[in-house]
Amino acid sequence: MTDTKRVFIKSYGCQMNVYDAERMGEALAAEGYQQTQSVDDADLVLLNTCHIREKAAEKVYSELGRIRVLKEERKAEGRALSVGVAGCVAQAEGDEIVRRAPTVDFVVGPQSYHRLPALLERSRAQPGVVDIDFPAEDKFDALPGRTRPGLISRGPTAFLTVQEGCDKFCAFCVVPYTRGAEVSRPVARIIAEAEDLAAAGVREVTLLGQNVNAYHGEGPDGRVWDLARLCYRLSEIEGLARIRYTTSHPLDMTDSLIEAHRDLPTLMPYLHLPVQAGSDRILAAMNRRHAAEEYVRLIERIRAARPDIALSGDFIVGFPGETDADFEDTMRLVETVRYASAYSFKYSSRPGTPAAGKGEQVPEPVKGERLQRLQALLNEQADEFNRSMVGRTFDILLEKPGRREGQLTGRSPYLQPVHLSAPHAAIGDVMQVTVTDVAGHSLFAEPVGSVSAEAPRVAVGGAA
Ligand code: 5AD
Numbered sequence: 001m002t003d004t005k006r007v008f009i010k011s012y013g014c015q016m017n018v019y020d021a022e023r024m025g026e027a028l029a030a031e032g033y034q035q036t037q038s039v040d041d042a043d044l045v046l047l048n049t050c051h052i053r054e055k056a057a058e059k060v061y062s063e064l065g066r067i068r069v070l071k072e073e074r075k076a077e078g079r080a081l082s083v084g085v086a087g088c089v090a091q092a093e094g095d096e097i098v099r100r101a102p103t104v105d106f107v108v109g110p111q112s113y114h115r116l117p118a119l120l121e122r123s124r125a126q127p128g129v130v131d132i133d134f135p136a137e138d139k140f141d142a143l144p145g146r147t148r149p150g151l152i153s154r155g156p157t158a159f160l161t162v163q164e165g166c167d168k169f170c171a172f173c174v175v176p177y178t179r180g181a182e183v184s185r186p187v188a189r190i191i192a193e194a195e196d197l198a199a200a201g202v203r204e205v206t207l208l209g210q211n212v213n214a215y216h217g218e219g220p221d222g223r224v225w226d227l228a229r230l231c232y233r234l235s236e237i238e239g240l241a242r243i244r245y246t247t248s249h250p251l252d253m254t255d256s257l258i259e260a261h262r263d264l265p266t267l268m269p270y271l272h273l274p275v276q277a278g279s280d281r282i283l284a285a286m287n288r289r290h291a292a293e294e295y296v297r298l299i300e301r302i303r304a305a306r307p308d309i310a311l312s313g314d315f316i317v318g319f320p321g322e323t324d325a326d327f328e329d330t331m332r333l334v335e336t337v338r339y340a341s342a343y344s345f346k347y348s349s350r351p352g353t354p355a356a357g358k359g360e361q362v363p364e365p366v367k368g369e370r371l372q373r374l375q376a377l378l379n380e381q382a383d384e385f386n387r388s389m390v391g392r393t394f395d396i397l398l399e400k401p402g403r404r405e406g407q408l409t410g411r412s413p414y415l416q417p418v419h420l421s422a423p424h425a426a427i428g429d430v431m432q433v434t435v436t437d438v439a440g441h442s443l444f445a446e447p448v449g450s451v452s453a454e455a456p457r458v459a460v461g462g463a464a
Pocket residue numbers: 052053172173174274276314315316345346347348349350
């Protein structure tokens with residue numbers, strides 16, 4: 001028996017938190033920590049928290065209550081358990097966490113987790129350390145590389161943070177406060193990370209940023225590169241077959257990025273472009289800085305460049321002051337755009353945001369009713385989109401074993417899960433398939449050539 005230490009990382013919230021959790025795991029692996037899926041055999045528990053919507057902090061405190069009991073049981077057995085809180089609740093609440101939950105040994109923010117090993121060490125001598133600085137150094141420079149042998153064992157897809165923070169200050173949103181100002185990583189670092197991932201077998205990267213299409217990183221030529229240029233460069237990396245990016249703001253959807261969707265076969269035809277609301281009055285109150293009509297025109301331009309693109313969005317119902325008429329504008333916008341998938345939420349007041357102090361709160365039952373109607377419409381559109389796939393032929397990336405023996409699950413270019421019979425060794429392959437059936441959000445397919453000649457086939461391609 002070795003005395004390997006084990007860390008259990010629980011991540012809440014967005015894809016960037018998933019990415020951060022992975023990087024924290026790698027930083028700890030360099031210190032001899034292995035990851036475990038069970039809190040029971042962990043020596044270190046790390047909660048990587050989310051602050052975007054209501055009750056996030058309360059959920060963290062109740063989870064910490066359970067962990068406190070576990071820690072006491074351990075103590076009785078003479079074994080230690082370290083407890084850390086990371087992520088956006090850590091950033092927002094800081095010292096308050098160690099005051100309210102003395103079981104917490106350390107608190108670490110989203111910009112300082114490269115100091116996790118040192119922090120862990122310090123907290124052993126003096127529990128209750130808090131590091132939520134936005135340090136001068138770049139955390140990515142201080143983190144270990146991504147492909148040291150034994151450091152990661154992963155599937156063929158990966159997230160890659162290219163941009164963090166947000167300068168948009170939508171009136172409802174905590175992100176500009178928890179993640180800070182918009183910062184883009186230099187192109188060379190991103191390329192190096194993508195090359196490492198490709199060398200480790202990754203075939204698809206999803207570029208992450210709170211406002212990813214505002215990316216403006218320093219290029220190797222000393223110039224500022226935008227996201228489109230970065231995508232062209234990433235497309236040259238051997239082995240990388242697919243590129244995705246999320247999340248985008250309509251104002252930063254530039255002509256060059258739209259052209260990249262037209263020209264780059266590696267850039268997948270799926271776009272998450274939140275609009276939040278369809279009423280100009282509410283959009284203005286949200287500080288979104290565009291009108292509903294401008295969004296609709298933008299979608300038309302994107303579709304002209306890439307006709308088959310699948311659109312996704314985020315919606316908030318019940319923003320302060322939203323009337324029935326405002327809500328009907330949102331429904332109308334959804335009817336006009338037609339989404340392949342979408343996320344929708346009831347507005348929740350977030351402390352410290354401009355909308356939080358506003359009167360005219362929409363009553364809870366009204367929010368509930370609006371959300372139900374909106375989700376019914378969005379689900380109808382998603383079902384229709386999924387059904388329209390039957391008989392179509394496209395490439396999928398085989399990602400993981402399926403639910404049944406002999407089955408694998410992959411993703412369509414439009415991000416839908418696709419199930420088919422294929423050998424385990426095919427994981428990581430890009431395979432041309434024809435869709436035979438659809439159930440809920442999942443598609444079923446067969447490799448091209450194995451479907452009977454009668455099956456209708458519609459090739460999916462770009463505008464060219
Ligand atoms: N209330 C409800 N939804 C919110 N979102 C962000 N802040 C709030 C809030 N205060 C939603 C937005 C955003 C998504 C990530 O979460 O729709 O795009």
